[in-house]
Amino acid sequence: MREPLTKIEEGRRGAYLSIITYVLYGSIILYLGRDLFIPLAFAALIGFILYPVCAWLEKKRIGRATAIFISLLMLLLLVVVVFFLLVQQFTLFLKEWPTIQLKVHDLVSTITRSAINYYSITEAQQEKWAQELATRLISFLVDGFPSVVTASVYSFVLLIMVPLFAALILYYRHRLVEILFYIFPQERHEDLRSILSLTIGAYYNFIKGMALVYLIVGVLNSAGLLILGVPHAIFFGFVASILTFIPYLGIMVGSLLPLTMAWITFNSVWYPLGVILVFTIVQYLEANVIFPFAVSSRLNMNALATLVAIVAGGIIWGVSGMILFVPFAGIVKLIADRHPKMKLWSLLIGR
Numbered sequence: 464m465r466e467p468l469t470k471i472e473e474g475r476r477g478a479y480l481s482i483i484t485y486v487l488y489g490s491i492i493l494y495l496g497r498d499l500f501i502p503l504a505f506a507a508l509i510g511f512i513l514y515p516v517c518a519w520l521e522k523k524r525i526g527r528a529t530a531i532f533i534s535l536l537m538l539l540l541l542v543v544v545v546f547f548l549l550v551q552q553f554t555l556f557l558k559e560w561p562t563i564q565l566k567v568h569d570l571v572s573t574i575t576r577s578a579i580n581y582y583s584i585t586e587a588q589q590e591k592w593a594q595e596l597a598t599r600l601i602s603f604l605v606d607g608f609p610s611v612v613t614a615s616v617y618s619f620v621l622l623i624m625v626p627l628f629a630a631l632i633l634y635y636r637h638r639l640v641e642i643l644f645y646i647f648p649q650e651r652h653e654d655l656r657s658i659l660s661l662t663i664g665a666y667y668n669f670i671k672g673m674a675l676v677y678l679i680v681g682v683l684n685s686a687g688l689l690i691l692g693v694p695h696a697i698f699f700g701f702v703a704s705i706l707t708f709i710p711y712l713g714i715m716v717g718s719l720l721p722l723t724m725a726w727i728t729f730n731s732v733w734y735p736l737g738v739i740l741v742f743t744i745v746q747y748l749e750a751n752v753i754f755p756f757a758v759s760s761r762l763n764m765n766a767l768a769t770l771v772a773i774v775a776g777g778i779i780w781g782v783s784g785m786i787l788f789v790p791f792a793g794i795v796k797l798i799a800d801r802h803p804k805m806k807l808w809s810l811l812i813g814r
Contacts, residue, residue, distance in 0.1 A: 482807070494779050501783045502621050506628030508787065510636070511666040513538065517633055531633045535626055549702060553720075562727050654801050661797045665762055669790040672758035679757070680704040680749050687741030691734055693725050703742065707749060718742045759814070762793035768812040 493500055513534040520530035578584040632639070640659065644652055685700030693699065703717025718738060725734040755766035762769075772792040776784025796812040799805035 490775075490779055497780050497783075501780055501787075502624050503628055504787045504791075505621075505625045505783070506632055508666060508790070509538070509625065509629040510632040511663050512670060513629070513633060514636070514663060527634060531630050534633075535630060539626075545705075549705075563723060566727060566730075658797055658801065662794050665793045665797060666790055668761035669758060669793065672761040675757040676749065676754050677701075677704045677707070679753050680707055680745055683745045683748070684741065687745065688721055688738065691725065691737045691741070692729075693721050693734070693738065694728060695724065696721075699724070707746075758789055762790070762796070763814055764789075764793055764796060764812050765814050768792055 513531075516534045516537070517527070517530045520533060521527055525533070575586065579586065643655055643659075647655055681701035681704035683700075684703050685697045688696035688700055699717075699721040702720070706717040721738050721742075722735045725738050726732075728734070755769045758764075759766050759769045764772075769789055769792070772788040773785050776786070776788030776791075778784070780787065792812055795808060799808035799812065
């Protein structure tokens with residue numbers, strides 16, 4: 464016969480059930496309100512990053528609104544410079560387009576002859592299959608066009624709203640802190656100040672960790688492409704590294720240009736296969752070793768908690784969640800370290 468639970472055990476069980484309930488309801492709220500919470504989360508991320516710059520400018524007797532405008536302008540200029548460099552390099556790459564067309568034509572001719580000689584498939588049959596494939600592809604593109612337009616409009620709105628939200632968060636930051644102080648009791652105010660300060664540090668550590676990830680991945684990509692002898696190896700390596708900002712899909716898009724260049728340069732299928740092998744190995748290392756180590760160590764999180772945050776973020780918020788949920792988990796750990804009732808979370812997330 465099972466012995467009755469003590470009051471302490473009952474209290475612990477009740478606390479664990481409460482945590483599970485909060486996580487469940489919180490996940491539902493985050494999922495249903497993702498259209499609002501995602502831009503706000505990105506705006507908060509930008510706001511935390513720009514806060515030290517704004518504070519420094521305000522100490523120089525520059526007005527708050529002007530300081531925020533200068534900070535956002537500096538960030539915008541950085542993005543524009545990076546985008547301009549990428550477009551410039553891509554324009555140089557497009558000069559190889561005539562050669563690419565010839566290569567594609569030769570490849571199609573080779574496939575056609577092989578199909579006729581080895582599989583007795585006539586040109587008429589091949590043309591019929593090609594037309595059917597083209598028809599299905601066009602139908603797929605037409606059916607997906609409304610979704611593409613919707614996503615494009617939403618992305619454009621985000622590009623406008625996120626900086627606006629970030630500016631407003633920076634402008635009303637003191638008011639927001641006063642609201643937090645009003646919500647929490649007086650004895651918690653000192654802990655709240657400490658958590659807010661550490662939260663800014665957590666976001667900065669997250670950005671530093673991401674920058675380290677991009678640097679390491681760019682170096683590994685470039686080294687692999689240089690070993691293969693692919694032209695513009697450093698450019699292709701770091702472009703693919705920057706595109707890892709988009710999990711899984713980014714590395715696939717980033718590999719297309721070096722794949723094509725390897726095919727054009729060496730006229731052999733082995734070099735493109737070598738490029739695929741390089742990017743596959745680097746992607747595996749980035750997902751399972753580099754990212755957890757570089758980011759987790761700076762946020763004092765263990766690798767398992769980091770991977771769980773990435774997966775959970777992807778389920779709830781998609782690609783945005785895979786990026787944003789990692790610093791969120793770091794902030795949860797900061798709070799858990801200072802709250803005795805959240806000791807379990809501190810043990811689960813901490814290193």
